[in-house]
Amino acid sequence: MRISAAQRIENENRIRAAMDRLLRGEIPPGGKCDIKTLAREAAVDRTAFYGARPYAHLRTEFERRLQRLQEAGQIPDPREAQIERLKVEVATLKERLARAEDMNEELSEFRAQALARLAAQHEEILHLRGSVAAASLVTHLPTVRTTTIGSCS
Template identity: 75%
Template sequence: MRISAAQRTENENRIRAAMDRLLRGEIPSGGKCDIKTLAIEATVDRTAFYGTRPYAHLREKFERRLQALQQVGEIPDPREAQIARLKAENAKLKERLAASEQTVDELTDFRTQVLARLAAQHEEIVHLRESAAGTSRVSHLPAPRTTVIGTCS
């Protein structure tokens, strides 16, 4: 079905108005900032935006404007913004988790080394005590004297 020039102009105006609303972040419930939602909002058949159809140039303009907004960090679709934020948060949490795992590994290695050193030192002490008990050159010190402290009256 052919449309008149006036109808085509009216459709283009509706598409441009819907495009502006979507790019401002006025996304309808259940919609996204995409061609499908643009077509629904402008009450135009979605296939009219593709190939050599009459509104392909408006689809290209919409996609360029959307891409330009995304490049400067603005995401008009709240769902897409939330997804981007959650992905960034997820990446940060993965980095923190990796750092924590590395710290745990380092501390576990340190603990193992410390326990090995303590065991070696204990073995050395036991060996020295045994060798000291077997020699007569070692003299034992007398036990410390205990003194009774009197009270002044």
């Protein structure tokens, strides 16, 4: 079905208006910043954007403008921006987790070494006490209690 020149101009105006909205970040619910959403928002058949169809040049323009925005660090689709932010956050959390696991392993090794040293020291103390008790050369002196005699006033 052929359309008139006036209808084509009207369609192009709707497509350009929808293109501007999408590139500003006004993404409709359930949509993305893509050709499918552009066609739906402009009420135009999506196939009209491909090949030698009448609006292929507008698809090229849309993709070029979208690429320029992305190169400038602007992502018009809030979901895409959220995905990128979450990817960065996941990578950061993975790094933190790896560092925490390394630290946990080091602390576990330190704890094992400390317990081994304490056990060895305890055994040495028991051994020394036993050898002191076995050697009866040590004479224990009685404890002397000192009493204070009343002071002169």
